[in-house]
Amino acid sequence: MTILHQCVPRTAWHVLLAIASVFASASPALANHLEAKMYGVDNWDLDCSGNSLNWSAQVDRWYNEMDDHGWYTRDGRFVDTGMDRSPFCDPDSGASPCVDHNRMDDGDAVMVFYHGGDSGNHWRALVRSDGGAAVNDCYIDSPESSTEGGNGAELFAGDMDMEFLHLSSCQSLDDDNLNHAWRMMRDPIDSPASGQRLHQVGGFHGCMWIGSSWRDDYEDFADDAFSTSIKNAWLDNHYRNNVGEDDEEQCPVAMAIGTSEADCFNRIDNERYNNIFGDPAGNNYYCYYFFDGCNPACEDAFNDPND
Numbered sequence: 001m002t003i004l005h006q007c008v009p010r011t012a013w014h015v016l017l018a019i020a021s022v023f024a025s026a027s028p029a030l031a032n033h034l035e036a037k038m039y040g041v042d043n044w045d046l047d048c049s050g051n052s053l054n055w056s057a058q059v060d061r062w063y064n065e066m067d068d069h070g071w072y073t074r075d076g077r078f079v080d081t082g083m084d085r086s087p088f089c090d091p092d093s094g095a096s097p098c099v100d101h102n103r104m105d106d107g108d109a110v111m112v113f114y115h116g117g118d119s120g121n122h123w124r125a126l127v128r129s130d131g132g133a134a135v136n137d138c139y140i141d142s143p144e145s146s147t148e149g150g151n152g153a154e155l156f157a158g159d160m161d162m163e164f165l166h167l168s169s170c171q172s173l174d175d176d177n178l179n180h181a182w183r184m185m186r187d188p189i190d191s192p193a194s195g196q197r198l199h200q201v202g203g204f205h206g207c208m209w210i211g212s213s214w215r216d217d218y219e220d221f222a223d224d225a226f227s228t229s230i231k232n233a234w235l236d237n238h239y240r241n242n243v244g245e246d247d248e249e250q251c252p253v254a255m256a257i258g259t260s261e262a263d264c265f266n267r268i269d270n271e272r273y274n275n276i277f278g279d280p281a282g283n284n285y286y287c288y289y290f291f292d293g294c295n296p297a298c299e300d301a302f303n304d305p306n307d
Helices: 012-016 056-066 175-185 212-224 230-238 261-270
Strands: 003-009 034-040 072-079 109-113 116-119 122-126 139-141 164-168 200-205 240-243 248-258 285-291
Touching: 034 056, 056 072, 056 109, 056 164, 056 212, 122 175, 175 200, 175 248, 175 285, 200 230, 212 230, 230 248, 230 285, 248 261, 261 285
Parallel strands: 034 072, 034 109, 109 164, 164 200
Antiparallel strands: 003 285, 116 122, 122 139, 200 248, 240 248, 248 285
């Protein structure tokens, strides 16, 4: 299976305004001051209906490995309790209640796990509680529109603290959504002023899998991402073939943003958990790596939307 990559300017106008970025690595003084967090659902037994799974046993392997390398502390394992949309949605989305600045976006490396699906041109995830009568919403939506919030978008990550977001969720980076997925990597209101943006996101094209035989992959991903790029660790450990009833593949995808093509690829090719660049100075370009023709359950084979 061939790994391919793509880098795309957001518009032709941004090609003309591409600027060089200064790369600042995390210093050793930051060791042990970075935070790893995990959020997700095992039991869909409240307001929102979904298939219950022992998902946390898989993500625990990533979480438990993260503090074994002298850089990260385990700063929050949140499973089932409080799993409505509020820990994941941004206050600037206009939805309420939204407290990602105190929850998900307060970690440096975060893995979330819940059922996901393709909704229009964006990823939509199923939470456990609808938030009560005043909210009545079982979903968290990532953005797809140039008019932010036009599709009910609520997920804007990285404007508080997070650098790396890992989505253990089906269809979280489907091929047909990649031209919009970069929008989740910054807050359209706060990021231009603060300069704080997400660095990288990892997800899946089509369905991903949960089970005891996949648990080592999550531990190995965390371990490898201290010695090779986070992108390489994500792709190498999460690609699988001959899975499911019809011998499908599991198709990981990795994405980054940057001010220029060189900036974007430098980030996605070289950032590790222990080699963290400064926040992207802009999101003029997005770049991603994928497995060409990867054919998962739930979706057609990967077809690069910018080919």
